[in-house]
Amino acid sequence: MSATAVRYFAGDQPVQALPDHDRGLAYGDGLFETVRAHRGQMHWWAAHWQRLQRGAAMLRMTLPEESRVLAEATQLLAGDDAVLKLIVTRGSGGRGYSPASAGVPHWTLSRHPLPASPDAGLDLRWCETRLALQPALAGIKHCNRLEQVLARSEWDDPAIHEGLMCSHEGDVVCATAANVFILLDGAWVTPAIDRCGIAGVCRAWALQALPAREARLAVTDVEAADAVFLCNGVRGILPVARLGARTWQPHPQVVALQHRLAAEHPAFATEVS
């Protein structure tokens, strides 16, 4: 099996390729999840599926049967350590924006190698691309991701691991593909995602585990923080070592959080030194 095998489905039927007139291709009219698998098991599957359900409710989209998706995903993973990507679109729907004529949902599964674990803390930059404020789409993992594509295209230096993004009002929101937490005045804080940004699966875990609170954060808050980490469901907790001229030493609370995640989620046990 190829390391990047892809499977396509229309409703509950396997198909050879994405069907014609797919609204995901036409309009980004779909949702996705990227799930870390350890020995073929997706420890956070339930959280990913719940986010998909929230997205489907906001977009008034039908999802395929969870049990069928899980069975196909498990077969594709074949017991391996890998990243599973699921895209669900509204199906085929003619030429106009109206979703009324869309048929059964289309979905595709692909498996990808695990990302390399960084040897040390991440080196970040600020992105110039701003996130537009759109409460009607905030929090969910929909397929309209041109802002992230533009932001990620701002640098090609491999020594820079990620970029932080601000909203059009200047609040810090997230990295291009991760959420961000900061330790500020002794308390953990992560940006609110009610107007833009994604409700990350690892973000939800860290909000409870630390615990942390949600707030509007300014650039100066991040630069004044005593510790910063990024997180996502594929890479877990990622300590930040540098952001422009600002540097941070490894922080014991972040190390402790990494150990706690490793204890709860076996995929991340290998990430902790």
Added chain:
Amino acid sequence: MSATAVRYFAGDQPVQALPDHDRGLAYGDGLFETVRAHRGQMHWWAAHWQRLQRGAAMLRMTLPEESRVLAEATQLLAGDDAVLKLIVTRGSGGRGYSPASAGVPHWTLSRHPLPASPDAGLDLRWCETRLALQPALAGIKHCNRLEQVLARSEWDDPAIHEGLMCSHEGDVVCATAANVFILLDGAWVTPAIDRCGIAGVCRAWALQALPAREARLAVTDVEAADAVFLCNGVRGILPVARLGARTWQPHPQVVALQHRLAAEHPAFATEVS
């Protein structure tokens, strides 16, 4: 040939279906054009291709060869009256947002029946879905269209032809699939599209033909207007007869503009009574 035949290409090669890992499907990382053809000829092709080029420059995307796209489109149209839809994506590009590893562009052509011409002026509503302000994506016809999908899903009454959308700041911007012009205090005005909205091909024509100016427009401006029309490259000039409780009689300047368009663009000659 089916009325909705679809063709797929990767770079300059015809392919059977959309290739795996397409970034259009994954992120809406692409552009599209919807072009009216009359007896197989696309009168506004150059304007559509120029907008595609502006979009490709903003997204830093490679386009296929124009001559090849035009030849394939002309073959697909087979001399008919039809709507041609072109989608160009950044190609296949792995799992992350970075466009650096994307290969040749993927493109798809599909033909669709002409839309029915309304017997009388359009009946409009106001949409609740707001357009986010995003200057980095404004004006171009990219494939991140969930806002339009949400707006168009707000009604299913076939007696309502279109919905007007406002930005998050409350300015009137466009209809879900058309631009809007209003006659206010004796002068034609259309919303500026520097922060959201699409630079329509027929909008550009009407801006010159009337002439009209661009401005920020309030809801009250539209409701106070002496005449309102929508326009797009597929349907031409569409007089508005009603917006909620407000009604308009056919306006001689709009009728004159329809006749001028019919004289310049043969596809629209049949639309004028």
